Amino acid sequence: MKKVFIKSSIHGDLYFRSIYDYFDGPKLFSVISSRGKFLLVYWIDEDDDDYTWVAIDITKSRLLALERKALDIYSALNEKEDKTYFKILTPFDKRKPATIETIVGDISSEIIMPDRGIHISMVENHLAEVEFNEIIEAGILHADYSLHIDRPKASRSLIDFTSIAPIFDTLNELLNDFISSFKIHDKLLPVSGKPGSFIVDFNSSKFNLIEGNLKELTNRMKMRVAIGSFIKEKKIPLQALEKLFTHISNKNLIIDLSNKNSEDEFLKISKLDADFYLKEINRLSSLDLSSWQVPQADTLTRVFSLVENIWKNGFLDRVATGLSDRHIAYYEDAANILGFISDSGTVTSIGQQMILASDDAKLSITAKCFENSHCGWTWIMWSEVENISQVNPDTAKKFLDECAVTLSETTKQRRSRTLKTWCNYLQEHYKNWG
Amino acid sequence: MTNTAQKVMPQWPDFPDGIPPDGAHAPAGDYYRITNKQQPSAKCCASDYQKNPHTLDERTGLEYICSYGISIQNTLEGARETVGRFRNATRKRFIAKGSLNEEIGLVKQTFQKEYHHTLWTYDGVKTHTYFQFLEVA
Secondary structure, eight states, rough: OOOEEETTTTEEEEEEEEEEEEESSSEEEEEEEESSSSEEEEEEEOOOSEEEEEEEOOOHHHHHHTTTTTTOOOHHHTOOSEEEEEEEEEESSTOOOOEEEEEOOOOTTOOOOOOOOOOSOOOOSSOOOHHHHHHHHHHTTTSSEEEEEETTTOOOOOOOOOHHHHHHHHHHHHHHHHGGGGGOOOOOEEEEEEEEEEEEEOSSSSSSHHHHHHHHHHHHHHHHHHHHHHHHTTTTOOOHHHHHHHHHHHHTOOEEEEEETEEEEEEEEEEEHHHHHHHHHHHHHTTTOGGGGOOOOOOOOOOOOOHHHHHSSOOOHHHTOOHHHHHHHHHHHHHTTTTBTTSOBBBBBHHHHHHHOHHHHHHHHHHHHHHSSSSHHHHHHHHSSSSSGGSSSHHHHHHHHHHHOTTTTHHHHHHHHHHHHHHHHHHHHHHOOO | OOOOOOOOOOOOOOOOOOSTTOOOOOOOOOEEEEEEESOGGGGGGOOHHHHHHGGGGOOOOOHHHHTSSSSEEEHHHHHHHHHHHTTTTTTTEEEEEEEETTTTTEEEEEESSTTEEEEEEOTTTTGGGGEEOOOOO
16 A cells, blocks of 8 residues: 655655665655655654655666665765755654755765665565556656646636747746756656646746745735845846746736645736836846856857858858867857857858958957847946946956856856956957947 | 462553564563663653654554564664664764563564564563663764
């Protein structure tokens, strides 16, 4: 018979799968989530009221290695496959709910690890094959989140795809900009949709990292208090939020987003909310940079070569660049930031003009393109000057500290080097057309 | 009328049928218990059932049976390995040693580690008084 370890707000029901160690109860075991994912659960503490555990996502192959003792407990926990882990509190009093939170980092920085070389004591299976298959089959339709998109009752127009698709795109951007500072990414995976007032159920393993912040944001909006300092403090991605609010306002929508496991409706925005807050968000967003808007490619001549490569071949001949895939990606992003190539990778009209120009004109065009880019213009606004030639290149790091809040410290240091290099170089070639 | 002293038979608490299980026997010798306090207290030797009966809702089979008893080890090495296995959870704990006999209850080797035993104690037995501090875990 299936036994539930906890009902997790992140995973849904977690069912005991196999017990590996017993000491006054199971203290090391695997569970399977409602979506059919495996987790390894390890006891780390207890007091008079609760047990405390850590749990990690674990693939079946790694779990089998643990079970056949090819992997010790220390290694299983220390070399986890995901950057996150979960901390779980289970009250002795089972009438009280368990709590679970996602933590980004290594377990070894939270606890004293078990001794190396100790393997599991046993494998005592708790799930019959038929029960396991039932969970896997039901898991296909299990969703952790539900997004409800509606229009005010007075509105008669139907909700079409142009209303729905951008919300999904924007939520995806909101999440990934937010978690980029942890150097992790995630995807929103739709599970099912219901027509009418449109409902989309979806899954995301990392959305819980931003749930609490969105709930607090919704509470503040209900009270109509200022949200600017809260958004900046919690590093909620401003541009994605601006897109979401603008879309809701333009299309006269109401959205609510809920966690189906905890039944918590943590984000609710109507056109009235969006209209009330858009001005404040627009103002903040004009001084906000997302990760993809900041270049990380110091050598401008390589940017030019990459654009020329695409223009000559009709596609990017990657071998001819002489760069690694990682560096190609950096230079593609830089060419895109400057407007030389489109999002789909084709050369734009200004990109062609740059290629056909003399070497000196190339740099003048590039100086102007950098000024016109979101990054360049935000730097100008932040510096309170009129053009890129007046920006102090030495302020690059301070600028990113204040305007690119979702970037990690090491990324900011690297990218500020690129900005400083570009600014120093391009200022010599800047022509003021005004 | 005879005047012979009658030996009081020990009673089990209100355990379900089958607890202690077949094969459980009277202990005779040294066993080890990981305790919360240097001087073992009643809480240090409480079974999961005594801590909270609801805990048993999620247990079946041998785990259910053992939830009415407590985990002890029959070797010091076994106690130390248990500590090493759960270093963080046992970081503020102690290993206590007890010489157990038939007065306390019944014991049985349980689960796959040979040193792991479960002790089911008779009604009214103060289990913690049998154990003395041996070393810091």
